[in-house]
Amino acid sequence: MAxxxxxxxxxxxxxxxxxxxxxxxxxxxxxxxDLIDKDNxxxxxxxxxxxxxxxxxxxxxxxxGPSIMHFKTKEAFLAKYQIHARDIIMESLxxxxxFALANKQLFPV
Amino acid sequence: MKKVFQLDKKSNKRFAQxxxxxxxxxxxxxxxxxxxxxxxxxxxxxxxxxxxxxxxANNTKPFDIKKNKITITIPTSFSILDNPSQAISFVQRxxxxxxxxxxxxxxxIDHSKLVTFDLSANAILDTVITELKSLKKRRNRRKAxxxxxxxxxxxxxxxxxxxIGIIKHLDISKHAPKREEADKLEVFDERLSMLHSPENIxxxxxxxxxxxxxxxxxxxxxxxxxxKQLTLTGKRNLSTYLGEVLGNAEEHAGMIDWxxxxxxxxxxxxxxxxxxxxxxxxxxxxxxxxxxxxxxTKIQIKEYIEAHKKxxxxxDAWNLENLYTVVALQRNVxxxxxxxxxxxxxxxxxxxxxxxxxxxxxxxxxxxxNMAIISGGTYINFDFSHVSKLGNPLNTIxxxxxxxxxxxxxxxxxxxxxxxxxxxxxxxxxxxxxITSQLVDENGNENNGN
Numbered sequence: 153m154a155x156x157x158x159x160x161x162x163x164x165x166x167x168x169x170x171x172x173x174x175x176x177x178x179x180x181x182x183x184x185x186d187l188i189d190k191d192n193x194x195x196x197x198x199x200x201x202x203x204x205x206x207x208x209x210x211x212x213x214x215x216x217g218p219s220i221m222h223f224k225t226k227e228a229f230l231a232k233y234q235i236h237a238r239d240i241i242m243e244s245l246x247x248x249x250x251f252a253l254a255n256k257q258l259f260p261v
Numbered sequence: 262m263k264k265v266f267q268l269d270k271k272s273n274k275r276f277a278q279x280x281x282x283x284x285x286x287x288x289x290x291x292x293x294x295x296x297x298x299x300x301x302x303x304x305x306x307x308x309x310x311x312x313x314x315x316x317x318a319n320n321t322k323p324f325d326i327k328k329n330k331i332t333i334t335i336p337t338s339f340s341i342l343d344n345p346s347q348a349i350s351f352v353q354r355x356x357x358x359x360x361x362x363x364x365x366x367x368x369x370i371d372h373s374k375l376v377t378f379d380l381s382a383n384a385i386l387d388t389v390i391t392e393l394k395s396l397k398k399r400r401n402r403r404k405a406x407x408x409x410x411x412x413x414x415x416x417x418x419x420x421x422x423x424x425i426g427i428i429k430h431l432d433i434s435k436h437a438p439k440r441e442e443a444d445k446l447e448v449f450d451e452r453l454s455m456l457h458s459p460e461n462i463x464x465x466x467x468x469x470x471x472x473x474x475x476x477x478x479x480x481x482x483x484x485x486x487x488x489k490q491l492t493l494t495g496k497r498n499l500s501t502y503l504g505e506v507l508g509n510a511e512e513h514a515g516m517i518d519w520x521x522x523x524x525x526x527x528x529x530x531x532x533x534x535x536x537x538x539x540x541x542x543x544x545x546x547x548x549x550x551x552x553x554x555x556x557x558t559k560i561q562i563k564e565y566i567e568a569h570k571k572x573x574x575x576x577d578a579w580n581l582e583n584l585y586t587v588v589a590l591q592r593n594v595x596x597x598x599x600x601x602x603x604x605x606x607x608x609x610x611x612x613x614x615x616x617x618x619x620x621x622x623x624x625x626x627x628x629x630x631n632m633a634i635i636s637g638g639t640y641i642n643f644d645f646s647h648v649s650k651l652g653n654p655l656n657t658i659x660x661x662x663x664x665x666x667x668x669x670x671x672x673x674x675x676x677x678x679x680x681x682x683x684x685x686x687x688x689x690x691x692x693x694x695x696i697t698s699q700l701v702d703e704n705g706n707e708n709n710g711n
Binding site for chain 2: 208
């Protein structure tokens, strides 16, 4: 089965700082990522330019948060959304994925 | 037959005009009575009271207005970091005076006694005055607001007022710092206020992201004064922190008005770099307080609230508002979360991470570093020695030795402002010596890998 590739290039969204939950959510909606998540034949290529200063957790989770929760594991999410970014940005993104998947209980059960 | 009084055509017209005039006057009286906050200028609705001035005023006792003039004397210590109750109370009194906008023609600001100051206190004061000035200008009043005053006696303080104080905000160019003075100053001052314009998500996020990028450049210019630069990690961390803070200010406050300022004066023997970020609107605790009792976040933090009530920890010095503010800073807590599947509530920890990394750099005298958050009636002082012990990743900050949310925070970290003193919004004030972490030396080598 031939996989289709879709590209999300952060150059299209301004920069070099990517912040704000509403911005991330708005891009998610415009790219129909809720539908893309359910389509097993699509891989998403995410390109973050080298000149990016930062991607905030709000922006990233606004854009990809529901996808992370849909795929339930970091590996499954990154298999679907193949992110190309400098190490320093990837370090942050890996942390955000971890936060999204972590136990949200404020008090230990 | 009854004689009918008949008017000629000219009299009829005059009568109709008078009738129309009286109807207009009656309508204007009705409008003043029932719609006091709206005024029409060029068919556009313009608030008759600045929303900022209105929320700051908060039933505070105003300064006297004598012969259409307000005279204010800035106290010797006017600092959010060092004396938050006094500084906020002063600004609230000024705002309360400005409610009587029609009767004010002049403001006289006496800075001569000012010695201890900070960016935040000064910026909020200036915001009140510029709001008043803008309001009068929008009303098309024939006479604009007259601003006069006295400079501080201290040379360094005078330079501050000229570079980023009221002189700058009122654009009084004849008193701006001279070129040789300005060369040793780095100033950053941006404000986003969407109170008088319709909300536009794209414009708002674009302004925010551009402001952050510019602020990074400004920080590098400050560091360049001592042949230093932010590392890639430093740029990332500072951008992330600012992005979260400004994003929170836009999303949670209920109104969009934030200010980001930076100031560095290298005339001083020991230059101190200051950052001030503040926004107007709902305080942190209010965003949680207003949630429904069966809202996910309210249920999430209920146990914490109950624990404090059961232990009878509440007093004059530690109340429910303070508690909501502390809880709101924890990871995964956000008024916008609706279930475990929502992923909000990471922003504050970005802020703390950034300052943990500064503290751990060992490149400056820690006791001279200050950071504080003021929101509503709550003042939180970040002692870096405390923050540095909290471990990584940072999930909880309880502001006590045990780092236990079930226990009351230590009073040296979390305080209640004086009764009646409350800031309608959130202020983050930072002050630290210039030489800091996340630096490269002249050869471009990173320090400490932070």
